[in-house]
Amino acid sequence: MNKTFNLFCCCAAAATLAAGCDDSEQEYTPDIEFSKTGDVTLIASIENCSTRASLVNTGEARWQREDAVAVVCTDGTTARLTLDGTGETRRAFFTGRIPDGKEMGGYALHPASATLSGNILEVVLPDRISPSATGSCSVMAAVIGNSCHVEFRQLMSYLTVQIGNVSTEAATIELKADKNLSGELSAALPDALGTGIAAQEGSDGLVILLPEKRESTVTVSFAVPVGEYGSLIAAAYDAAGKNIGETECLTAPINARRAEMRTVSATLPKYVPREPIEGTVLVAGIYWALGNLQHVEGSTDEGFRTDWRIAPEQWEYINCENAAAAGKAVTFKPTDYTQCDHFNWGGIASPFDNEGSSTALAAVGTDISGKMYTSQECTAATTDFSAAQFGDLAYWASNGKFRLPTKAEMEKLVNEASSQYGSYEIAEGKVITGILFTDPAEGESPSHNDTEVKFTAEDIAQGLFLPKGGRRYTAQPFTVNVQGTQGTYWASESTTGDGATEPCYGAILHINSAKATFPYWNKAFDAKAGFMIRPVYIRNR
Numbered sequence: 001m002n003k004t005f006n007l008f009c010c011c012a013a014a015a016t017l018a019a020g021c022d023d024s025e026q027e028y029t030p031d032i033e034f035s036k037t038g039d040v041t042l043i044a045s046i047e048n049c050s051t052r053a054s055l056v057n058t059g060e061a062r063w064q065r066e067d068a069v070a071v072v073c074t075d076g077t078t079a080r081l082t083l084d085g086t087g088e089t090r091r092a093f094f095t096g097r098i099p100d101g102k103e104m105g106g107y108a109l110h111p112a113s114a115t116l117s118g119n120i121l122e123v124v125l126p127d128r129i130s131p132s133a134t135g136s137c138s139v140m141a142a143v144i145g146n147s148c149h150v151e152f153r154q155l156m157s158y159l160t161v162q163i164g165n166v167s168t169e170a171a172t173i174e175l176k177a178d179k180n181l182s183g184e185l186s187a188a189l190p191d192a193l194g195t196g197i198a199a200q201e202g203s204d205g206l207v208i209l210l211p212e213k214r215e216s217t218v219t220v221s222f223a224v225p226v227g228e229y230g231s232l233i234a235a236a237y238d239a240a241g242k243n244i245g246e247t248e249c250l251t252a253p254i255n256a257r258r259a260e261m262r263t264v265s266a267t268l269p270k271y272v273p274r275e276p277i278e279g280t281v282l283v284a285g286i287y288w289a290l291g292n293l294q295h296v297e298g299s300t301d302e303g304f305r306t307d308w309r310i311a312p313e314q315w316e317y318i319n320c321e322n323a324a325a326a327g328k329a330v331t332f333k334p335t336d337y338t339q340c341d342h343f344n345w346g347g348i349a350s351p352f353d354n355e356g357s358s359t360a361l362a363a364v365g366t367d368i369s370g371k372m373y374t375s376q377e378c379t380a381a382t383t384d385f386s387a388a389q390f391g392d393l394a395y396w397a398s399n400g401k402f403r404l405p406t407k408a409e410m411e412k413l414v415n416e417a418s419s420q421y422g423s424y425e426i427a428e429g430k431v432i433t434g435i436l437f438t439d440p441a442e443g444e445s446p447s448h449n450d451t452e453v454k455f456t457a458e459d460i461a462q463g464l465f466l467p468k469g470g471r472r473y474t475a476q477p478f479t480v481n482v483q484g485t486q487g488t489y490w491a492s493e494s495t496t497g498d499g500a501t502e503p504c505y506g507a508i509l510h511i512n513s514a515k516a517t518f519p520y521w522n523k524a525f526d527a528k529a530g531f532m533i534r535p536v537y538i539r540n541r
Contacts, residue, residue, distance in 0.1 A: 034148045036104040038097065042081060044069065044108070044142065045091040045151045049158055049261040061154075063092040068112040069152075071144065073102040080112050107189060108150055110140040119189050121155075121197075127182035128207045131220045138223055139197060141189060153193045156223035157256035160263040161249055163234050164217045166210070167271040169244055170236040173218060176205040177232045181224060196258030199227030226258050236268055241442060244271045279310065280537045283437050283464040284416045286409050287537040289402055290314055292469070293394050294341040295352070305385075308397035310535070314460055315424050315432040317341055317469030317532065319480070342472045342480055342530035345490055348372065348396045349389045352530075354477045359527035360390040362494040368392050369492035370403040370538065392492065394535035402535035404492035409536060410509050410518045413437060413464070418446045419514040422453040424460060433484050435511045438463035448515045464534075466511055472530025480530065487511040488531040491518075 032041050046061035065087035070078040081096035098104050107116060114123040123139050140152040163173060175181060180202035187197040208220050230253045235246035249266040256262075280287040291311030301309035311317070318341045337352040344351055346360020346368055362368060362378040372388035372395065374380045382388055388396050395403045405413075417437040425431045436455060440446050455465070470483035489509040508531060510517040 032148050034146065036098065037102070040071070040081070040096060040098055040104060041084075041148055042069075042071070042094045042108060042144070043091060043149050044094055045149075046140070047151060047154050047259055049154060049259050051261045061090065063087050063089055067092070067094075067110075069094055069142075070109045070112040070114055071096075071098070072105045072107045072109065072116045073098065074105045075102060076116065076118075077102065078109070078112075078115060079104070081108075104144060106144050108142040108144055108152070110138060110152060114139065116189065120186050121189050121192060122184070122186045124184050125182045125223070126206075127204065128209055129220065129222060130209050131211070131214070131218050139185070141193060143190070143193070154259035155187065155192050155197045157196070157226050157258060158221060158223050158261040159232075159256070160219065160221040160261065161232070161234065162217060162219045162263065162265045163247075163249075164265070164267040165270060166214075166216050166218050166236060166268055167244060168216075169238045169271060170210055171239040172210060172237045173208040173220075174205050174235045174237065175208065175220075175232060175249075176203060176235070177224075178203075178230050179225065179227060180204040181206040181222075185225060194258075196226035199225035199229070199256070224256050226256055229254050229256060232264070234266055234268065236271070243442065245269045277537060277539075281314075281461075281464055283439055284409075284413045286405070286412065287539065288405075288464045289535040289537060291534075292317060292341050292467075293343075293397060293402075293533040293535055294318065295337065295339065295397075297338045303401050304398050305396070310398075310402075311341070314465040315426065315434060315467045317432075317467050317483070320432055320467065320469070320483070321426070321430065341469065341532055343393055343490070343533060344530060345527040346378065346390050346393075348391055348393055351393050354472070354474060354528040354530065356528060360494075361527065364494055364496055367406060367493045368404065369406045369536075370395050370400075372396055394533050395538075398535065401538060403538055404490060404533060405536045407491050407493040407495065410489075410491045414509070414516050414518045416446060417464070419448045419516060420453060421450045421514040422455045422459075424455045424457075424465075432467050434465055434467040434487065435514055435516060436460060436463050436465045450514045466534060468511060469532050471525075471532075474525055474528045485512070488529075490531045490533050 046063065048061050063083055065083070067083040067087060069081050071081060072078055079096055079098050081094035084093040084095050109116065109121065111123065114121060121141060139155045141155060142150040142152040144150055161175065166173065179199040181204060183204040185197050206222060208218065210218065229250065232249040233246055234249050236244050238244050245268045247266045247268050249264050254262065277287055279290055281290055289310050291314055294309050294311050295307055296309060297307050299307050299309040318339050340352050344354060344359045346362065347358045350358035360368065360378050361376050366378050368378055368391050370392055372382050372391035374382050374387055374389050376390055378390055385396060385399065392404045418440045420436045422436060423431040423433045436459065466487055466489065468484055468487040470480045470486060471488040472480050491509060
C-alpha cells in the first residue's frame with residue numbers, strides 16, 4: 001500500500017533554525033467560543049520529544065503548513081479540521097465544521113486519516129516517503145475536554161537516519177527492521193497516551209524516494225512504533241530495482257520509547273557501476289570472456305599474442321564440429337598442437353603437452369592468476385612477457401587483458417548463479433551441449449536444472465555458456481575424451497582437499513551436470529592433464 005498524509009515537524013532541523021525560523025506563536029485568542037457543533041476551532045499544541053545526542057534534531061515539535069487533524073464525533077465518525085495559518089509554530093488554530101446532527105467527542109487525532117473504532121485507534125503508516133531532516137509519519141492523539149485548548153500527545157518514537165555514500169545510481173533506499181516500519185497500526189485509547197503504539201513483528205519496510213539532484217548523504221526522519229529494534233537495514237536500489245549496496249544502521253539494539261528521538265548513522269559500501277564491457281558477459285559479478293582460450297595458428301585477435309585468441313563463440317571448442325548428434329561423447333587425436341584449447345596447468349613456454357617439465361609445480365596456496373614466472377615453482381616472478389615460462393596462460397596470451405579465474409570466482413559462480421543443462425544446434429544434426437550460468441532474478445535463489453533444454457543464440461547471450469568440451473588425461477598427450485558429456489576448466493590456485501595429500505593444481509571446475517562441482521578432486525589428474533580455460537576480464541588495467 002502507498003499511503004501518504006501531511007505530517008507535522010517533530011524535529012526542527014539545525015539548518016532551518018540557523019536560517020532564522022520564526023519562533024513566534026500564533027496570536028493567542030481567548031475570546032474564541034468553544035463549541036462541539038457547527039463551526040469549531042481548536043487551539044492545538046504538541047508535546048515535544050526528548051532527544052539523544054543529536055546535532056540535527058532539537059526535538060521541538062511544530063505544526064506544518066496544510067496540516068490537518070481529525071476530531072472524533074460522539075457517533076464514532078470523524079470530521080476534518082485544517083490548520084489556519086502558515087505553520088512553523090508550536091501552537092496552531094485548527095478549524096472545520098461538525099456535520100449537522102453530530103457533536104464533537106472526546107478525542108482529536110493526527111493524521112487526519114486516522115480513525116477510532118470504539119476505543120481502538122487505527123492508522124496506516126506510509127510505505128513511501130521523501131528524504132527529510134524535519135520529521136514525518138507522526139501519530140498523535142489529544143483529549144478534548146470543555147475547552148478549545150488541546151495538547152497532542154506523541155504516540156510514536158522517532159528516528160533520524162543519516163545514510164552516507166549514496167551512489168548517484170540509487171533511485172530508492174529501502175529501510176527494513178525486525179519490526180514493521182509501515183502499514184496498519186492500532187492501539188487502545190486512553191492507554192496509548194501513556195504507553196504509545198507498540199511495535200509489531202513483521203518485515204513491512206519503508207522506501208525513501210530519492211530526488212535526482214541530491215548530496216551523497218541522505219537524511220530521513222520518520223516515526224517508528226514503540227519497542228525494541230535489533231536491526232535496521234538500509235538497501236539502495238537503482239532505477240531498474242537492482243540492489244546496489246546495503247548496510248546495517250544499528251551498531252547495537254535500541255529501545256525506541258514514546259516521544260523520544262534519536263539519530264543513527266550508516267555508510268553504504270562504495271558502488272562501482274557494472275557497465276557492459278565488449279567481449280565479456282557479466283555473471284555472478286564477474287566479467288567472463290565470451291569464449292574459451294584457444295591456440296589457433298594464424299589467429300590475429302586484437303591485443304593477443306600471435307596464434308592466440310578467444311573462441312569466436314561461447315559454445316565453440318576445437319573439433320566441436322565433429323561431435324556426434326545429441327552431444328554424444330567422441331574422441332579425436334590431433335597430430336600436432338596447431339589447434340588446441342586443452343592446456344596443462346601453469347605452462348606458458350609449453351602449455352600443450354603432458355610433460356612434467358612443461359607444467360608449473362607451485363606450492364599449495366599459490367595463486368597464479370594474472371602472474372608470470374621464470375621458475376617452474378612459480379617463485380621467480382616476472383613482468384616480461386618474452387621471458388615468462390610459467391604462470392597464467394590466459395594473462396600471457398592476451399598480453400594482460402584476461403586472466404585465469406580464481407578459486408573464489410569459481411566458487412562464486414557455482415554458489416550464486418543459476419545453471420541449466422542444454423544443447424545448441426550449430427548445424428543440422430550437430431549440437432553442442434553444455435551448462436548455461438545466469439544470474440537469478442532479484443530476490444530469488446539460484447536454481448540448477450539437469451533437464452535438457454534447447455538453447456537459442458539469444459539464450460546463450462544472456463549468460464555464461466561453458467561447453468562440455470571434454471578433457472585430456474594426464475597420460476594421453478593428444479587424445480581429448482568425453483566431449484559432449486563432460487567439461488573441465490582450470491582455476492588459478494594450487495590447493496588440496498578431499499583427503500588428498502598432493503596438490504590439486506588449478507582447483508578444477510567440473511561441469512558433468514548443472515550442479516557444477518568445484519573444486520573437483522580426482523587423484524588421477526595433475527598439472528599434466530589438459531583442461532579448458534574460460535578467462536576473466538581484468539577491469540583495472
